[in-house]
Amino acid sequence: MSLFYYTFIPIVIAFIAYFLNKKIKLSLAILNSVVFAYLFYQISRLYNQWNIPHETISYYMFDREIQLIFQLTPLSWLFIFMTTGAGLLIAIFTIKSQQEYVLRSSFHLNFAILIGSILGVVLAGDFLTLFIFWEIMTWSSFFLISSGEKKAAQKASYRYIILSTIGAYLxxxxxxxIYNQIHTFGYNQVAAHLSGLPITESIILIIMLAIPFIIKAGVFPFHVWVNGAHSNAPKEFSPFLSGLMLKVGIYGVILLLYFVPLYNILKESVNYRGLPIFNYILAIFGCITVITGTILAIRQEDVKRLVAFSSISQMGYIIMALAISTPLGFTGGLLHLMNHMIFKTTIFLSIAAVIYRTKTTKMSEMGGLIFKMPVTFTAYLIAIIALAGIPPTNGFISKWVIYQALIDKGYIFLSVAAFFxxxxxxxxxFKPLSTIFLxxxxxxHENIKEVPFLMQLPMFVLMALILLFGILPGLQMNLINQISQLLNIQPVGFTLYSITGAFGKWNSLVIFSLFVGGFLLAFIIFISAKKSKQVGxxxxxTSGEYMDDPExxxxxxxxxxPFxxxxxSFAARSLTVIYDTFAQNIVKLGNLFxxxxxxxxxxxxxxxxxxxxxxxxxxxxxx
Amino acid sequence: MILNIFGFLLMAFSAMALGLLFIGIARKVVARVQKRIGPPFYQAYLDVFKLFTKNSITHGFIFDFGAIMAFGGMITTLFFVPVGPFVLYGMNGTLLLVIYLMAVAYLGMAMATVGSGNPLASVGISRALTQMLGYELPFIVVLLTLIYSSNTSSIIGIVQTQQSGFMNWNLINIPIGTAIAFVTLLGLMGKKPFDAPIAPSEIASGPVVEHGGKYLAFIMLQHAVSVVVKTALFVDLFLGGGNNIFIFIVKMLIVWLLVTLIGSIFPRFKVEEGVLFYWRWPLIAALLQAVIIIF
Amino acid sequence: MVNLILIIALPLLAAFLIPLFNYINKKLPSIVVFLTTAINLLIIILNYNQIILEPVIIELGNWQAPFAINIYVGTLELISITVISIISLIIAFYNLNHSNFSSESKFHTLYSIIIAGIYGIVMTGDIFNLFVFIEITTVAAYGLTTFNKDKGYEAAIKYIIIGSISSVFLLMAIGFTYSAVGSLNMAVIAAASNLINPGLVRIISLLFFVGIAFEAGILPLSIWVPDVHSIAPSAVSSTLSGLVFLAGITALIKIFFNLFADPSLYVFLMIIGAISLIIGELIAYQQDDIKRMLAYSSIAQMSLVLTIISVGTKYAISGGLFQLFNHAILKTLLFLTAGLMIKYAGSRNISDFGGIAKKIPLIAVGFSVGSLGILGVPFFNGFVSKIMIVNGSLNAGEYILTFLVLFATVIEMAYYLKVIQTIFFGKISINPHKIVKSYVPIIVLITVVFLLGIYPELITKPLNQATGELLSRSDYISNVLGGM
Amino acid sequence: MIDFLEKWSFFGGSVLLILIGLYGVITRKNLIKIFIGLSLMDTGINVLLVSLGYVEGGIAPIITSTINNNSYNFVDPIPQALVLTSIVIGVAVLALGLGVIIKIYEKYNTLDISEIRGLRW
Structure with missing residues (x-):
């Protein structure tokens, strides 16, 4: 199948299905699942076929033909694989979870368009194609976010689209x-041209190119859209938004940092510890993102907002790792990207399951759901263990590699931020774990049941992936090293279950077996002691008081x-307020006129x- | 393989024994400071055995699972920390791993205690996590400096760089770092100025409020192992480790006694005061030191 | 080849026959208008291939060029009249079902006249004739404005006052031109413009600007636009906003590129256009009345076109022209759907449209297609023109202009999205006032939008040719005057 | 001097008429007066157009049996044709405008333009 069709199949089928929906009663969720499953199957067969020829579509625009190029690289394969995989899981999840949701059909239309456009973005072989699909992606996700059930969804999506558009216009x-100077949009030609320009000019152009990606990735000065969008989007879309959409921004950053080798272009300019100052500033932004995201996440009372801020802080890690441009940094960034996609999708899905049953996102309005929804709880538990970077899950491995990369170069502040x-x-x-489940x-909530099997299925798959990649990171490393080869980065040594870092070697098999040992010992001691009595x-x-109100x-x-x-005072001076004030002043000016x-x-x-x-x-x- | 399993069990049980001994000694020392006679040094063993024989109540499977996770996680951590010549697995890059492995135990304990449904336990956990963010930061900075200066992130590697004599100990090499690490060790162990999480007079021992019988025994064992792990880690990193197990244990005991003595004379910080305390002088000093050593 | 003069003559003829038809059958006038617009489209299609090869000049009364009024149809005019004929046909079709005014035949008479006037403005090759057609158009528009019995008169009186003042200045410009050149033929004026005193050229051009820009939606002069567009019936609003503005801008382009190509004036136009653009967008953001919002948006769009075209390079002009034609299509769509939504909801306020999309999905989709087209989403026609505008202005090194244009688009996005969000995701607060149905015009317009978005070469190729013709004045002169 | 005055008196006079009309339009509040101003402007511009085509000592450009070649000093006929058209248009607009004014008076009971402000902002 031609690469071109990967992007258009979902879009076309979505449109047809949307208009047939009224006539023939079909469930768009099932249809979408089938389409994504088919795409997923086709894409998985594309693995290792990196020499598929480029495909071009010519587009007559100014006074000449413009070629829209589609190409497959290991990097784009990773992204299309992840996109269709996550899309498939979420589509399966929505079959049951959206029974009572009014805007179902528009959700599925936009969701399929979104998947198609993300495939387009990552399969693009030149900047114009990238830009076209980038815009479609922005718009379809905008409609998805604004179809959230809360009133605030509209304001949040508004902020999202305005910020994204400013980026896209830059x-x-x-x-x-660039086009007016070289009359082409091809990645390689643009890269070559950028490296030939005077240094200030090329830095300005690169910053303008980078900002939309940074905005989409939710990195520090532009993170203001992330929390609103994530928390107000439909509950099924938040996993995708956090798991995939933010990563597409990272794809752009990788494109600029490595494919258009920014490092080479700026190597001669001012640098800090061998790192071009632009990269270092990007890393600092990543570092600020980590800190801001963390502090704000701790403050939240709304569970989706909390996880959204956590996404912001995790994005900071990825940006930080990628920006330092070492083989380890690159590997760590990509590993964390994949792992974050897996565990963050799990977290959001489990939260969506909770919302599906309790119809609220306020953590203080829930509690003790562990006995009612054990599968959801397990999914959440495993995912947060991965998120917090606790061995033996995949989250720790990627963080470990990132720490290695940071310490190796002696970036002390960055490392401190990462640990923070x-x-x-x-x-x-722990806050949602404690307040929702425990x-x-x-x-x-006395009569709540576990969610239906179709909603549990994606969570099971993702849990299995977390543990699988926690034990066998070599599966991911194999692909990452192929990407490294493509981008001329020195590959990092690995075997199926070990990774070589700068200061040591990671061996997940040993750790896993010791873990099993430790737990087994504890379990045996526990079992051999006297059996205990279960109470409510x-x-x-209660210090002698009589309590009858669980609330x-x-x-x-x-x-x-206390924290x-x-x-x-830090949280009161938020960037959102600054941006909003700016926008309000423009509106006031208009009113004056x-x-x-x-x-x-x-x-x-x-x-x-x-x-x-x-x-x-x-x-x-x-x- | 058989030998490995044997070593595994031996190490686990001896660490429990050692830890309980330390706890007993500490109780005695504190009593002496407070001009009491205090319990005998083996009181901790008695307590554990007694608790295991008692009837106990549980608040659901998470309560059980959390206890197992806390203890199992701490035991797993133990395997990566060299205690004298004994280390079950000394692979490269263990230092960061150990820090994170300890979190497994914390998470397990937190789950178990919050799973009990008692709000006092939740308050305690909330305080503990908050305080953790306080002391971990300077500690991590010191560790990073250590990794950078010894060019390895393996604990054994760091021990080896200090082998050739007293003057090579990190205590001498990076004295400020050692001091900071010691202050953070107080927080790490939940000792007196930083014992807001378990504050018995405010929140009825916080996290362990619902634990009785074998659950309390588990918590005690976990605490015993954690005492061993933490003091051993400190000795390994700053006091030159040791091939001789007895010297090593003496070093551990010294560290432990210092911690205990400080703990027995200081009043308690409020939780945010504790955090801010750590972020003020220890963090700044640690960062300064890091900058000096790295550049 | 069919004589192109027919496409002006037919609607005029129809206009005067409509009262007669009205006696026969009340339904007949709208059908007559529909038929004339359809025939016009047919004529243009028949002539299309020939005109695209070389410009067609029709001399009235068989007099040679300088002496008689002539009609000049080059590529630019060809594209304009094609767009005009398509849109007028669609609006006429819409009127078949929706013109339930008390005085139906009068409405159709005036509508036919306005169509004839628009064709005339675009095609004429004589400046006084241009004046006459502008007056025909405006007078008919004055009349159409008063069809709203509520506030129509108020809007009309403002329109008339401003229109009369600017027509005085237009006549003054024509008079000065005539006294300087001694002819009213555009080609002759163009040929002689190098010989006139440059100061006089500047004065004349600016007078022309004042006279025509009032019909082209440039702000201080077109301040009547929101009143009239919001008050007039939807079919008229879309005609005024889509077609009259198109004709006005085409006339301005002819004046400034064919007649007096004085580059020093372009900077004026650019500044005026840019200020008008920003102010228009900022005020549009404030509106709650949907038609007023669309009217301000039209002002902004026209200013955008003007400011881009006045960059004066090939890429910029073709981008601006493409935007102009896109705007005609999209605004028609927007005004028609907005009118239907107003009818359905019984209110003009955006805040009353909550969740309307669930009741009348096609109309809501039509409105959003129009908005997204204007905002330049890929695969909508506006995307290509936006890209071309950016390319054109950057190619000429106008970085500040690019910034302003994109900034304006961001504001534009803010207010269009407000409407889209309300109609799709707002709380349902509608009790249907009136059931509305109109499928064909909306579907046709949506199809056109996507067609131009996916196959832009349908229009970009002729546009490049048109731009080439605009920029080579000598060809224009020799085409009209022969070997003179 | 006289020549100069004679040539410019048409010109200046007509411009003056336009300015007077304009002044009326922007100062008088009464709609009827505003339309009188507009009429004045129309007249002014018509005079201006005619004066532009005036040739000194010329005669009406009518070809009769006695005057049938180009050697006569004709006045330029085109501006006169233009003015005729313009007058017609002006009258049409004026009539329409007055009609609208009548309707406005019926509706608002006033002719003060500053009070007819239903459409704003």
Whole structure:
């Protein structure tokens, strides 16, 4: 199948299905699952066929034909594989979970378009194709976010689209400045041209090219859209938004940092410890992202917001690792990218399952769901263990590689930020665990059941992946080394279950077996002791008081209040406020114009004409 | 293989024994500081045996699972820390691993305690996690400096760089770092100025409020192993480790006694005061030291 | 080849016959208008291949070029009249079902006249004739504005006052031109423009600007636009916004590129256009009345076209022209669907349209296609023109202009998305006021939007040719005047 | 001097008429007065157009049996034709405008333009 069709099959089928939906009662979710499964199968067969020829479509635009190029590289394979995989899992999840959702059909239409456009973005072989699909991706995700059930979804999507568009326009400006000089958009030609330009000029162009990607990745000065969009998007879309969409931004960053080898272009310029200053600044932004995301995540009371901020902070890790441009950094970044996709999708899916049953996202309105929804709890538990970077899950391996890369170069502040994020992640992942799943069960949740099997299935698959990649990271390393070869990066040594770092070697098999040993020992001791008696959750120590209200006996609201107090002033001065004030000032300016110019008096309008003519005459006089 | 399993068991049980001994000694020392007679040094053993024989209640499977996870995680951590000449697995890059492995135990304990449904336990966990963010940062900075200066992230490797004599100990090489690490060790162990998480007078021992019988025994064993792990880690990193197990244990005991003595005379920090304390002087000093050593 | 003068004459003829037809059958006038517009489209299609090869000049009364009024149809005019004929046909079709005004035949008379006037403005090769056609168009538009019995008169009176003032200046410009050149023929003026005193050329051009820009949506002069567009019936709003503006800008382009090619004036146009663009967008953002919002958006779009075209390079002009034609198509779509939504909801306020998409999905989709087209989403026609505009302005090194244009688009996005979000995702608050149905025009327009978005060469190839013709004045002169 | 005055008196006079009309339009509040101003402007521009085509000492450009070749000093006929058209258009607009004014008076009970501000912002 031609590469071109991968992008268009989902889009076309989605449109057809959307319009047939009314006539023939078909479930778009099932249809989407089938389509994605087919694509997934086809894409998995593409593995290792890197020498598929490029495909081009010519597009007559200015006064010449413009080629839209599609190409397959190991890097793009990774992304299309992840995209269709996540899309498939989420489509399966939605079959059951969206029974009562009003905007189902538009959700599935936009979702399929989104998948198609992401495939287009990563399969693109030149910047114009990338830009076209990038825009489609932005728009379809905009519609997806605004179809959230909460009222705030619209404001959040608004912020998202405005920010994305500003980025896209910067990119298109830079692209056409380049195009006017070399008359092509091809990656290689643009890269060659950029390296030939004077250094300031090429830095400005690169920054303009990079900003849309950085915005999409949710990195520090532009992270303001992420929390709103994630928390207000439909619950089934948040996993994809966090798992995949943010990563597409990272794809762009990889493209600029490695494919257009920024390192080579800027090598001669100012640098810090052998790292071009641009890369270092990017890494610093990543570092700030980690810290900001962590602190703000700890403060949240809404579970989706909390996980959204956690996504921001994890993106910071990836950016930081990629920006330092060492083989280890690159490997760690890509590993973390894959792993973050897996565990963050799991977290969001398990939260979607909880929301599906409880219809709320406020953590303090839930509690004690562990006995009612054990599968969901297990999925959440395993995913947060991975997120917090605790062995033997995949999350630790990627963080370990990133630490190795950071320490190797002696970037002390970056490493401290990375650790801060890691320890902070204990705090914020434990908060939902404790307040949603543990603690006292709310009386109104007495009759809750576990979610249907079709919703459990994706969670099972993802849990298995977390453990699988935790034990056998070599599966991922194989692909990453192929990507490294493509981008001329020195590959990192690995076997199926070990990775060689800068200061040591990681061997997951040994660690896993020791883990099993430790747990087995504990288990044996536990079993051999006297059997205990099961009592209810209300049957606890209460300093002699008699408690009958589980609501009052559940510690959930403002879980980390002492910590929050430390950062209250920090959180009040948020970037969102600054951006919003800026936007409001523009609106105020418009209102001023409107009130003062459009008075509704015909005579005033006539006066404007006279004034205009007088001004024109004066201006004409002057030149 | 058989030998490995044997070593595995031996190490686990001897660490438990050693840890309980340390705890007993500490109780005695604290009593002496407070002008009491105090319990005998073997009291901790008695307590554990007694608790195992008692009837106990559970609050659901997470309560059981958390206890197993806490203890199992700590035992797993132990295998990576060289105690004298004994180390079950000394692969490269273990230092970072150990830090994270300890978190498994914390997570297990936190799950078990919050799973009990008692809000006091949740408060305790919330405090513990907050405080963790406080002391881990300077500790990590010191560790990073150590990794960078000894050019290895393996604990054994770091021990080996200090082998040739007292003057090569990191205590001498990076004295500020050692001091900071010692201060963070107080937090790591939950000792007095930083014992807000378990504050018995405020939140009824916090996390362990619901634990009784074999669960409390598990917590005690976990605590015993963690004492061994943490002191051994400190000795390995800063006090030159040791091939002789007795000298090593003496070093551990010294560290432990210092911690205990400090713990017995200081009042308690409020939790955010504790965090801010760590982020003020220890963190700044650690960063300064790191900058000096790396550049 | 069919004589192209027919496409002006037919609607005029129809206009005067409509009252007669009205006696026969009340339904007949709308069918007559529909038929005339259809025949016009047919004529243009028949002539298309020939005109694209070389410009067609029709001399009225068989007098030679300088002496009589002539009609000049080059590639630019060809594309314009093609677009005009398609859109007028669609609007006429729409009127078949939706023109339930008390005085139906009068409406159709005026509508025919306005169509004839628009064709005339685009095709004429004589400046006084241009004036006459502009007046025909505006007078008909004055009349159409008053069809709204509520506030139509108020809008009309403002429109008339401003229109009369600017027509005075247009006549003044024509008079000065005539006194300087001694002819009213555009080609002759173009040939002689190098010989006139440059100061006078500048004055004349600016007077022309004042006279025509009032019909082209440039801000201080087109301040009547929101009133009139929001008050007039939807079919009229879309005609005024889509077609009259198109004709006005085409006339301005002819004046500034064919007649007096004085590059020093372009910077004026650019500044005026840019200011008008930003102010238009900023005010449009404030509107809650959907048609007023669209009207301000039209102003902004026209200013965008003007400012881009006044960059004066090949790429910029073709981008601007493409945007102009796109705007005609999209605004028609937007005004028609907005009108239907207003009818359905019984209110003009955007905030009352919550969740309307669930009740009238096609119309809502039509509106969003129009908006997304204007915002330049890929595979909509607006994308290609936006890209061309960016390319054109960057190619000429106008970085600030590019910034302003893109900034304006961001504001534009803000207010269009507000509407789209309300109609698709807002809370359902509609009790249907009136059931509306209109499938064919909306589907046709959506098809056109996507056709141009996916196969832009349908229009970009002729546009390049048109730009080439615009930039080579000598060809134009020799085409009209023969070997003179 | 006289020549100069004679040539420019048409010109200046007509421009003055236009300016007076314009002044009326932007200062008078009454709609009827505004339309009088517009009429004045129309008249002014018509005079201007005619004066532009005036040739000194020329005669009406009518070819009769006695005047049948180009050697006569004709006044330029085209501006006069233009003015005729323009007058027609002006009258049409004026009529339409007055009609609208009548309707406005019926609706708003006032002719003060500053009070007819239903459409604004």
């Amino acid at each position: 990119m298109v400006t830079a692209l056409f400045i 994020g890691s320890i902070g992640s204990f705090m914020y992942v 603690g006292q069960l709310k009386p109104e 959750l209300m049957d606890t120590y 009052a006996y559940h510690y959930a609201y403002q879980y980390f209040r 929050d107090r430390v950062f209250d 409107r009130k003062s110019i459009v008075t509704g008096n015909g005579q005033t309008y006539a006066f404007y004409m006279v004034l205009f003519i007088v001004i024109l005459a004066f201006a004409g006089w002057i030149i």
